[in-house]
Amino acid sequence: MSIEREPEPSSPPTAPSTQMAAMPLHAPAIVNFVAAAEPVAQNGPPSPIRQFLSKRGNGALADSTFAAVMLVCALSIFAIVLFILTILIARSRLSLAQFGFGFFTRSAWDPVSGDFGALPFIFGTLATSLMALAMAVPLALGVAVFLSELCPARLRAPISFLTELLAAIPSVVYGLWAFFVLVPIMRDQLGPWLYKVLGWTGFFEGYNFGVGLLTASIILAIMILPIISSITRDIMQAVPVSQREAVLALGATRWEMIRTGVLRNARIGIVGAVILGLGRALGETMAVTMVIGNHPDISKSLFAPANTLASVIAGEFSEATSDMYISALIEIGLALFLVTIVVNAIARALVWAVTRGAPARSI
């Protein structure tokens, strides 16, 4: 608007206080203004107080400039999303033109001959994320039910503090722990045990290095658990107490109250929380890169090393030499961007449907 035309009204930092001090002098004017009700104010000249205020540079111009700056900053959030989208499309043009949509259905990944397809990474991403969800969701629901319905008041604050803390620990730190603690456990104890007990299913074939799909899924599950449980807890607490009281008054046990009064009312939001966890799992990069084994394979065995969309970018981008290689990796990033936008939009819409009116959360 008028940002460049009009400099900010020159008000020194002490302006409010001087202005306040000036007020009592004009007290009669205020009385006049109040007394002279609307008809006079419309016909006659502006009241003295109006004139005084506009002389002080407090007119509509400063206000509208400020409002415009705030609006521009708010709109910049749209701009960021559009900018990421356009720049990723522009930089992956080479690979988009070469492979077209077939990029996502081909399993070739051969940087030397310049032949690229993203199927192994899509497989790796889906396999690790879904396994992580399968491990994390039941536990997260249990934790949320406990925290919101059963927990003694004294325990609630420390446990929810702990979950928030764990949700904030950086991915690379989880990766460090997984790399030095989880991988040896997988290799020496859990892996052989799984092979002995469930080897007949065929999901635990091949040599067990300790790194691979299963290890990545476990660390992902650990990382998304605090997120899912804390959002689910918020959603369950958004269910009105009167619902719970009504069900209890009909003679229900506590579980029946939770099932019919809370879970049934909150189910849409809980689905949203789970999808939000899925979105986090799809894009999780560092911890997965460190323990998944980084190999573009599609294998039935959960011990097999694999790669996800995010981890292939993290692992290979700095080594990518040819333009086509870089372009293919950026196209993978573009796919990741679009998928996570869709997943997050669905999840947010579902969560909002339940917690509308409740305060926003940043996680």
Place this chain on the structure above:
Amino acid sequence: MSANPTPIAAPGGNGPLRTPTNYRTRAMRLNSARRYGMNHLVTGLAVLSTVLVIVPLVAILGYLIFKGASSLNLAFFTHIPAPVGETGGGMANAMLGSGIILALASSMGIPVGIAAGVYLAEYGRGKMLAMAVRFTADVLNGIPSIVMGLAAYSLIVMRQMHFSAFSGGVALAIMMVPTITRTTEEMLMTVPHAIREAALGLGVPKWRTVVSVSLRTASPGIITGCMLAFARVAGETAPLLFTAFGNQFWSFKLNEPIAALPLQIYVYAISPYDEWHRLAWAGALVLILMIMVSVSLVRIYAARGILKGAS
């Protein structure tokens, strides 16, 4: 609810009165037992899953702290990395680099984030546009950090043809904006309308009301929100992999590759040297402590209801 209700004498004296409340068939007792059994079972499962989650997570946290504390020493904060094969050395350059990148990111991300939050809370209430901005901010919050790194790479590094601290700062700034916007909005919403109206009633223009009354009242919450966003991007590695890139030596220039703490942790963790592993654990502890402090500050402010005094 007991299985053997005490019979109540009927007024006529013809034995116990058989009403639905004290007369229970076998089927009713079974049903009741099933319902209460189910209740106990589910309660037990919920407690069990909480224990199953909390215990390993606390163990992870404890292990990280233990491992980090035994690796941390003064040299970690004062020295740059030693050459391979030599013991000692630290991550002083990485901490400085993280500081530079984060200062850059904050100087870009915090003003925009706060301004957008001000728009949502003060100007956009009930408007469709504000709903759309809020929704986009939430969605942007969930976009993987590595995509931000790719965008900053495509925009800056590809054009300049070299890695730089500046591009890392841009990637992190983009990540800070949505978080800060939402916290600012949330905090401004808790400022009572009455004090805004009081300011407006004194003839204070709206922009000054926002700056001197709303923002000032909500400032403790907004500052801690910024700290939380800061701590979260401080631990981000993925967006820096191919923007800041890392550096084994001191670097002060914004258009050169620069070291960063999380990046160094990653590189050292996957290296084959024990000494580097030690440094990685120490670095992880420093990151965790920073996050612990900011999360607990936010928690304290939220629990105390900082804004209650204002109303």
